[in-house]
Amino acid sequence: MRRLLLHEVEQGMVIGEDIYNNFDVMVVASGSVINESIMDLLDKMDVFDVAIYEKSIEGKKKVLKVDNTVQATYKDTVTSFKNLFNNVKFGKQVVADEISDLLTPMLEQVKNNQILAKSLWQIEACDEYTYDHSVTVSMSAALLGKWLNLPQDTINDLATAGLLHDIGKCNIPDEILKKPDRLTEEEFKVMKTHSTLGYLLLKNGKGFSDEILYGVYQHHEKFDGNGYPNRLREDEIHQFGRIIAVADVYSAMTSNRVYRSKMSPFQVARLIMEYSFGYLDPVAVNVFLSNISNFYVGTTVKLNNGTIGEVVMVNKAEPYRPLVKVDDAFVDLAKDHSLEITALID
Numbered sequence: 001m002r003r004l005l006l007h008e009v010e011q012g013m014v015i016g017e018d019i020y021n022n023f024d025v026m027v028v029a030s031g032s033v034i035n036e037s038i039m040d041l042l043d044k045m046d047v048f049d050v051a052i053y054e055k056s057i058e059g060k061k062k063v064l065k066v067d068n069t070v071q072a073t074y075k076d077t078v079t080s081f082k083n084l085f086n087n088v089k090f091g092k093q094v095v096a097d098e099i100s101d102l103l104t105p106m107l108e109q110v111k112n113n114q115i116l117a118k119s120l121w122q123i124e125a126c127d128e129y130t131y132d133h134s135v136t137v138s139m140s141a142a143l144l145g146k147w148l149n150l151p152q153d154t155i156n157d158l159a160t161a162g163l164l165h166d167i168g169k170c171n172i173p174d175e176i177l178k179k180p181d182r183l184t185e186e187e188f189k190v191m192k193t194h195s196t197l198g199y200l201l202l203k204n205g206k207g208f209s210d211e212i213l214y215g216v217y218q219h220h221e222k223f224d225g226n227g228y229p230n231r232l233r234e235d236e237i238h239q240f241g242r243i244i245a246v247a248d249v250y251s252a253m254t255s256n257r258v259y260r261s262k263m264s265p266f267q268v269a270r271l272i273m274e275y276s277f278g279y280l281d282p283v284a285v286n287v288f289l290s291n292i293s294n295f296y297v298g299t300t301v302k303l304n305n306g307t308i309g310e311v312v313m314v315n316k317a318e319p320y321r322p323l324v325k326v327d328d329a330f331v332d333l334a335k336d337h338s339l340e341i342t343a344l345i346d
Contacts, residue, residue, distance in 0.1 A: 003050065019047065027313045037312060082131045158244070168193070195228070199217035223278055250288070273318075273319075294319075303340065
């Protein structure tokens with residue numbers, strides 16, 4: 001990383017640190033790719049210099065830009081997990097060391113890729129929902145663990161629990177697991193056994209910590225005590241269960257499903273904020289949303305009135321209602337509740 005004077009900064013460079021205004025509100029997140037609007041914003045704020053990510057290639061300095069590494073790593077991880085899932089379905093024992101090897105490339109992305117959070121929404125699904133969902137939950141849980149400043153070993157275990165949170169579904173009949181229509185009450189009772197089935201599979205497996213077991217077993221428990229399988233409340237739910245619950249909801253809402261298209265991250269942020277009252281851990285929700293929303297500064301978005309604009313600042317209190325620049329005007333979605341972001345354009 002190096003610091004450049006503002007007049008040396010060029011579009012396409014990647015910001016290396018969060019930038020705040022005089023009111024201590026983040027206006028540009030680390031990892032943002034500099035475009036014309038960000039340049040204009042920094043100029044108006046009288047920013048003197050900017051930290052920029054870089055790497056050295058053949059003796060020359062080259063600024064890091066977004067590439068396709070995340071998509072490639074994701075696809076490989078999904079393929080490996082699909083093979084593992086099907087092997088377990090036919091009786092193979094789950095071994096922690098195999099999961100660790102499978103997740104290593106992805107965890108390197110979580111550790112070193114500063115714009116991975118933004119890439120989560122851009123990733124293209126490459127297989128059936130069960131496999132894609134498990135990998136995105138693993139990535140999201142690891143990111144949240146990173147933002148909570150957890151030790152790297154704990155983050156690795158979180159990624160494992162996230163990947164395997166639905167492993168019990170390998171013992172759910174396909175006519176229920178892959179049913180495109182709404183499940184009957186009896187079918188839903190069968191589906192709800194997947195967290196217990198997953199817990200038993202890993203407990204009878206090899207090398208899985210108690211934390212991983214708790215994450216798999218408790219990811220459908222709710223803060224108000226209306227979850228399953230044990231109707232636990234608040235701090236009765238292990239931290240891993242609470243973190244994976246947030247990652248599970250985020251992944252489900254930002255994925256294409258048979259019955260609906262994926263929602264924009266801002267629509268999802270609003271729903272997750274609502275779910276935090278009674279359903280999800282409010283601390284985990286706040287940390288997750290405040291971090292992931294900042295990565296969308298500089299993104300082109302579509303509003304529900306059809307206009308196209310660019311996110312220029314995230315509102316800490318309501319991260320799903322940022323300040324958007326439309327042509328030469330600024331639209332504050334925190335003040336105008338008739339408008340909301342319905343899609344990301346880029």
